[in-house]
Amino acid sequence: MLETLRSRHLSLGPRLPAFERAFGERVGSPHASAVSSGTAGLHLALRAAGVETGDEVITTPLSFVASANAIVYEGARPVFCDIDPRTLNLDPEAVAAAVGERTRGLLPVHIFGYPADMPAFERIAADHDVFVVEDACEALGAEHADGTPVGGRGNLATFGFYPNKQLTTGEGGMVICPEATTKARIDSERNQGRAPNMDWLDHDRLGFNYRLSDLACALGLAQLERLDQILEARRRLAVAYAERLEADDRPAALDGLDLPCPDSGGDRRSPFAYVVQVPHGADRDAVIGELRARGIDSKPYLPAIHLMSFYRERFGHREGELPVCEDVSRRSLALPFFPELSEGQLERVCWGLGEALAAVPRTADTALRAS
Ligand SMILES: Cc1ncc(COP(=O)(O)O)c(C=O)c1O
Numbered sequence: 001m002l003e004t005l006r007s008r009h010l011s012l013g014p015r016l017p018a019f020e021r022a023f024g025e026r027v028g029s030p031h032a033s034a035v036s037s038g039t040a041g042l043h044l045a046l047r048a049a050g051v052e053t054g055d056e057v058i059t060t061p062l063s064f065v066a067s068a069n070a071i072v073y074e075g076a077r078p079v080f081c082d083i084d085p086r087t088l089n090l091d092p093e094a095v096a097a098a099v100g101e102r103t104r105g106l107l108p109v110h111i112f113g114y115p116a117d118m119p120a121f122e123r124i125a126a127d128h129d130v131f132v133v134e135d136a137c138e139a140l141g142a143e144h145a146d147g148t149p150v151g152g153r154g155n156l157a158t159f160g161f162y163p164n165k166q167l168t169t170g171e172g173g174m175v176i177c178p179e180a181t182t183k184a185r186i187d188s189e190r191n192q193g194r195a196p197n198m199d200w201l202d203h204d205r206l207g208f209n210y211r212l213s214d215l216a217c218a219l220g221l222a223q224l225e226r227l228d229q230i231l232e233a234r235r236r237l238a239v240a241y242a243e244r245l246e247a248d249d250r251p252a253a254l255d256g257l258d259l260p261c262p263d264s265g266g267d268r269r270s271p272f273a274y275v276v277q278v279p280h281g282a283d284r285d286a287v288i289g290e291l292r293a294r295g296i297d298s299k300p301y302l303p304a305i306h307l308m309s310f311y312r313e314r315f316g317h318r319e320g321e322l323p324v325c326e327d328v329s330r331r332s333l334a335l336p337f338f339p340e341l342s343e344g345q346l347e348r349v350c351w352g353l354g355e356a357l358a359a360v361p362r363t364a365d366t367a368l369r370a371s
Contacts, residue, residue, distance in 0.1 A: 004218040012191070015217035022224050023159075023174050027140075028152035031177040033186040034217060038137040038160025040210035041173035042070035044186045045156040046107070048177070049131040051076050055104035060090040061306045061325045063109040067135045068305045071107065077315065079103070080306045082322045086261045088112065091324075092120035099124065105131035110139035111302075112260060113166075113272035115150050122153070134158070137173070138272040140166040141231040145266030151176045161216075166230060166270055167223045169216035231270055233339040238271035240343065241335065244350040245276070251354030256280065258331070275301055276353075277331035281362040284331050290356030296349050301334035 004015055016034055024032035035041045051057060053075030059068055061080040068078040081094035090108045106125055108116040118134070125132045134151060136142075137160030142150040151157035159165075161172035177183040188195050193207025212220075223230070242259055244250070256279025263269055278284045284300060291298045304325050306317040319326060335349055 001215065001218045001222070004214050007214075009214050011211055011213045013214040015214040015221060016212065019212075019217035019220045019224075020174070022221060024176065026224060026227070027149045027157075027176055029154075029176045029178075031180055031183040033175045033177060033183050033190065034212040034220070035173045035175060035186075035190050035210045036212050037171050037210075038135075038158055038162065038165075038173040039066040039070060040190070040208070041158035041160070041175040042066060042107075042133070042135060042137075043073050043208075044189050044210060045133045045158050045175050046070055046074055046076075046105070047189065048175075048182050048185050049105055049133050049156055051104055051131075054102065056100065056102040057105045057107050058090075058095050058098055058103060059107040060109050060111065061304045061322050062088055062302055062329060063111060063135065063305060064137070064302065065305055065308065066137075067107060067109050068311070072314075076104065077102075078107075078305075078311075080317075080322060080325075082324045083328065084117075085324050085328065086264075087114050087116075088261075088328060089114060089116040090121075092117050092124065095121065096124050099128050099130070103128065103130050105133060107133050107135060109135040109137075110142060110150050112275055113139045113142050113270040114261065115139065115142050115144050115267045115269070118144060118153050118155070122155070132156070136176075138165065139270055141227065141270035143266075143268040143270075147266075150270070154178050156182065161220065164273070166234065166272070167220065167227060169212065169220045169223070172212050172216050172220065230339070234271045234337075237337060237339065237341060237346070238269075238274060240346055241274050241350070244347065245353075251351070251358065253354045253358035254350075256282075257353075257357070271337070273301065274335045274337040275332055276335060277328055278333065278357065279362075280331070281364065282331075282357055283360050283363070284333055286360040287353075287356045288333060290359045291352055294352040294355065296352045296356075297336060299334045301332055302329060304329040 020032040055076040057071045058079045071078040084091045132155045134157035136151040139150045157176040159174045161169040189207045190210035193203040193205040258277035
């Protein structure tokens with residue numbers, strides 16, 4: 001960082017290609033483009049994939065809103081399909097059923113760091129000649145069953161480096177590109193449409209300012225060196241939560257709590273947040289209030305995108321369209337999850353959650369069961 005600060009290269013300097021190379025190696029791709037955010041990366045990845053006004057792109061409603069917004073930026077329509085109740089990722093069967101004449105691509109998200117079923121999505125995409133762009137913003141360090149790092153399967157894939165991510169540059173992102181030509185296009189579009197061989201201020205396409213500064217790249221390089229330690233600490237924390245919340249001596253009020261699914265069939269999560277679903281019939285928002293009264297911060301996480309005001313108004317979505325997602329979303333809350341969380345604090349959160357669940361009234365469970 002200091003070296004970069006002392007150099008005359010605060011942007012578009014030597015740390016940019018160094019970070020891109022090192023990051024690409026980490027996920028097994030020779031081509032990567034650093035950008036100013038995960039959202040910017042998704043936007044450029046979708047443009048590179050060829051999305052156009054009037055197209056439809058199939059995606060998940062259980063994600064951070066940016067994955068759907070990036071589709072709307074280009075005048076395309078996000079078509080939301082329901083999720084798999086175990087992994088909380090987009091359900092391939094629902095996707096296969098939703099492909100239509102206007103479908104131009106698929107945008108699965110590796111939600112909460114759990115690998116989406118990419119082999120299934122790649123088959124669907126090949127069958128219908130549509131593109132795949134992966135939103136891997138939450139999943140650096142996750143692995144597919146065959147050992148391939150998430151983002152390294154040869155699709156366009158985007159990572160995000162916001163401070164809650166496994167690797168952070170404050171703000172930032174990275175697009176993994178299958179080919180050198182795709183990287184060249186993204187490199188140009190992130191820099192106002194400028195081609196590397198053109199004179200200063202000559203631009204041969206529409207572009208954006210989606211650059212990542214050399215300072216941010218220096219931070220990213222330093223974080224990459226420690227990435228294994230960071231990932232290990234996050235994994236330990238997730239394991240400790242699961243052990244505590246599933247312990248034989250846990251409070252009875254925790255019965256029916258759904259935890260993040262364990263790794264299965266060789267897929268390996270890179271824990272992003274620790275998101276649980278309160279038992280059916282328990283009022284999630286009241287649980288959050290009870291936790292707050294005990295000094296424990298938690299968040300409703302994630303709201304279903306199709307039910308957000310903008311998406312309701314623009315696309316006419318209503319409750320009941322995507323029952324699995326809506327059920328999960330209604331019951332979800334994120335517990336404190338950061339590497340500095342001590343064992344004692346984690347213990348307090350788990351007991352607090354038991355007390356909070358015992359304190360809230362339960363209603364008759366008429367909701368769809370997600371499991
Ligand atoms: C799944 C997902 N997609 C996209 C983004 C957008 O990334 P950024 O905030 O870096 O723009 C985020 C994170 O914030 C995310 O979690």
